[in-house]
Amino acid sequence: MSEEDFALLAPHLSHGNSERGAVMFERNQPTDTVWFMESGIGSIITTSPEGLSAETGLFGREGFAPVSMVLGSDRSPHRAIVQVPGDSLCVSSDAFMRALSQSASLLAIFLRFAQVLSVQTAYTALGNAVHQIDERLARWLLMCHDRIDGDELALTHEFLSIMLAVRRPSVTTALHVLEGNGFIRSERGCVIIRNRAGLEDYAADGYGCPETEYERLIGPFR
Numbered sequence: 001m002s003e004e005d006f007a008l009l010a011p012h013l014s015h016g017n018s019e020r021g022a023v024m025f026e027r028n029q030p031t032d033t034v035w036f037m038e039s040g041i042g043s044i045i046t047t048s049p050e051g052l053s054a055e056t057g058l059f060g061r062e063g064f065a066p067v068s069m070v071l072g073s074d075r076s077p078h079r080a081i082v083q084v085p086g087d088s089l090c091v092s093s094d095a096f097m098r099a100l101s102q103s104a105s106l107l108a109i110f111l112r113f114a115q116v117l118s119v120q121t122a123y124t125a126l127g128n129a130v131h132q133i134d135e136r137l138a139r140w141l142l143m144c145h146d147r148i149d150g151d152e153l154a155l156t157h158e159f160l161s162i163m164l165a166v167r168r169p170s171v172t173t174a175l176h177v178l179e180g181n182g183f184i185r186s187e188r189g190c191v192i193i194r195n196r197a198g199l200e201d202y203a204a205d206g207y208g209c210p211e212t213e214y215e216r217l218i219g220p221f222r
Helices: 001-013 093-102 104-130 133-147 156-166 166-182 196-206 209-217
Strands: 014-018 023-025 033-037 041-047 053-059 080-082 086-092 184-187 188-195
Touching: 001 086, 001 093, 001 104, 023 033, 033 041, 033 093, 033 209, 041 104, 053 080, 053 156, 093 104, 104 133, 104 156, 104 196, 104 209, 133 166, 133 188, 133 196, 156 166, 166 184
Parallel strands: none
Antiparallel strands: 014 086, 023 080, 033 086, 041 053, 041 080, 184 188
């Protein structure tokens, strides 16, 4: 984002600290706030009419939410919560839309992120269909690792089961597999990345394409 484009948003930004589980926006409700995570991670969750939920996207300091705001809709069919606590910047939807109306280049960069998120969602769907839970977990940990400083992820088994849409015992088994290979260390409420390169090899083709798309369209990411 150029300095000129950022200046359109800067006067309207407010700082906040987001705790795990805090709701950013609810599905099918008018959105009054646009979120930019400075640290931490936001999780985009899709819920069926019967109440079954799964994470279908995530974002951190590389993006914003909800992307529906730049796609012509004042609401999202998804719900978003804070997955990893951290600092955030918020702007009202009205101020955000006014800024977009004043700058084609500002709109363009947000639309490019919407494209990246759509690719990420597509690869999440592909992974859920063709990859084993331990490979999906490896990909998901890499995605989280990309968005934080350091190697420690504050994540519980229960939260991981919700994010991966599997039962908690399946998460425990998958963590043991990754730990047995020396890729991570799993502690109570925390996962520590020990071998990033090994984790990438293990995730195989499940990881990398959305990240490459970000670098192609926007800039350095990992």
